[in-house]
Amino acid sequence: MDCKNLESIDLSYNRLYHVPSYLPKSLLHLVLLGNRIERIPGYVFGHMEPGLEYLYLSFNNLSDDGVDRVSFYGAYHSLRELFLDHNNLKSIPPGVQEMKALHFLRLNNNKIRHILPEQICNAKEDDDSTLEHLHLENNYIKTREISSYAFSCIRSYSSIVLKPQNIK
Numbered sequence: 307m308d309c310k311n312l313e314s315i316d317l318s319y320n321r322l323y324h325v326p327s328y329l330p331k332s333l334l335h336l337v338l339l340g341n342r343i344e345r346i347p348g349y350v351f352g353h354m355e356p357g358l359e360y361l362y363l364s365f366n367n368l369s370d371d372g373v374d375r376v377s378f379y380g381a382y383h384s385l386r387e388l389f390l391d392h393n394n395l396k397s398i399p400p401g402v403q404e405m406k407a408l409h410f411l412r413l414n415n416n417k418i419r420h421i422l423p424e425q426i427c428n429a430k431e432d433d434d435s436t437l438e439h440l441h442l443e444n445n446y447i448k449t450r451e452i453s454s455y456a457f458s459c460i461r462s463y464s465s466i467v468l469k470p471q472n473i474k
Contacts, residue, residue, distance in 0.1 A: 317341070324372075325350050325363075335360040345372030349379050357384025364412065368393040375400045383407060391415050391441065398425040410439045414467070418445040421452050427459035435459040440466045447471050 309330040317326070318339040325338065325346045331354055343366035351358050358381045368390060378385065382404050390399065391412040398413065403426055421442070427435060437460050449468050457466055 329354070331355055333358060337362045338366065339363075340365040342367050343372075344368065346377035348374065348376035351378065352380035354380055354384075357381055359384055359407075360387045361385060362387070362389040363393070364389045365392040368395055370396050370399075373399045377401070378405070381405075386410065388412070398422075402426055403428040407436055409436055411437060412439075412441045413445070414441040415444045418442065418447055421447060421456045423453040423455040423458075426456060431459075433459065434461050438462070438465050443467050443470055445471060446473075 309332070311332055312330040313332060314335040314337075315329070315333060316337040318337055318341070320341055322338065322341040323344055325336075325343060327347060327350055329336065329350070333354055334356075336358060337360075339362055343363060345368070346363075361381070373395070377399070378401050382401065383406055385405050386407050387410040388402075388405070388408060389410075389412040392415040395413065395416040395418060397418060398421060402408070402411065403424060426437070426440070440457075440460065447468065449471060452468075460466060
């Protein structure tokens with residue numbers, strides 16, 4: 307099978323435990339909804355050109371130890387939409403602030419308790435973020451404890467959804 311031009315793959319509801327390796331180099335859209343994914347292996351997107359634009363990982367079993375800085379290596383410059391909602395993440399995944407093309411980030415319905423100032427906005431850079439939609443509702447965030455710098459790079463606050471939160 308020749309996959310040189312394959313741009314979209316939907317592997318939803320396949321009981322996968324991690325993001326598959328050896329994905330086609332030309333891939334732009336990867337849909338992995340409703341699997342049992344626990345981790346995004348390092349460098350799994352590193353070979354892709356021009357780079358993955360849409361990654362949908364909603365309704366999986368991702369936790370903090372399944373995602374690290376090299377998980378998104380190769381997609382930092384290209385990712386436009388990243389859906390990580392309905393997982394078991396306790397914090398914002400490392401590297402989000404380095405995603406230079408990201409427009410849409412869904413982290414709702416996780417177990418996130420804190421948002422540190424540098425997790426979404428890079429304090430060293432004055433550039434505005436490209437983020438247009440940020441969903442953080444239904445976590446365990448005490449919204450009054452969020453630093454005023456946490457979202458300082460996002461141009462429109464109307465695009466940040468923080469409520470409701472779970473109380474526990």
